[in-house]
Amino acid sequence: MAAYPGARRGELLNLRWSDVDLDGKQITITGSAAFIDGERIEGTTKSGRKRIVSLDDGTIRVLKAQRSKQAAGQERRGTDDHVFTTGWGEPIHPDTVSSLTATMIRRYNNPAKEPKPKEPLPHARLHDLRHIHATTPLLAGLPVHVVAARLGHADPSITLHVYAHVIRAAEASAAGIFAEAIGE
Structure with a gap:
């Protein structure tokens, strides 16, 4: 789940079931969660805006399994509908x-x-999954503005700056692709 929507850690930990549309295959990222001075703080996303991210069938299956697992759980202390919780139902x-x-x-x-x-x-960090989510579609030719929207970048220029090395690698093959397309 951390890799496929390309969400930040805090965005996933803030995700509520009310933000998940299993039938529409999408989530709405509305905020972020963090711990500051030992206290859980929930606020806006990094850009200050919510975004809708489409999901694939495999991720929908993972979310359905998570929901079933939570529903089958023992007595839960949690009072809200976080998607990712401890076994007691409290936010992670x-x-x-x-x-x-x-x-x-x-x-x-x-x-x-x-x-x-x-x-x-x-070795990898959780945040590396977000980078994989960004670089894979860029290398596959997905437009930068689409990747930027999925990542929650306020402007595609942020995506261009952060992932310039990936875009340069794709540009290196442009001459060959063009020549092949026109029959050279």
Whole structure:
């Protein structure tokens, strides 16, 4: 879920079920959550605007499974409808989510009961999934303004600046693509 919508950690931790449209295959990112001086603070997104992000079928399946898991849970202390919660129904602390990335990679690379994978996963941070979400569609030729909208960048120039190296790599193949298209 962290990779496919390209959302920031705080945006996902602020996500409520009321922001999820499973039938319409989209989420509305309305704000962000963080911990400041030991207190959970919820506020606006980085740009100060909400955005709607379309989702693929696989992500919808993950969200449906999460909802079922929460509905089947024992007595819950949480009072609102956060999508990502602890087993008690309370909102997850951002640092917990970030540390899970390293734990999942370690478990994949060193499985308890199975042989080690032929190609271990490299070290990665949770935020790296957002970068993968940005670079993959850019390399596939998706227009910068579409990627910028998904990421919540206020202006596509932000996306161009942050991902200039990806765009330059794609530009390097432009001459060959053009020549092939006109039959050279």
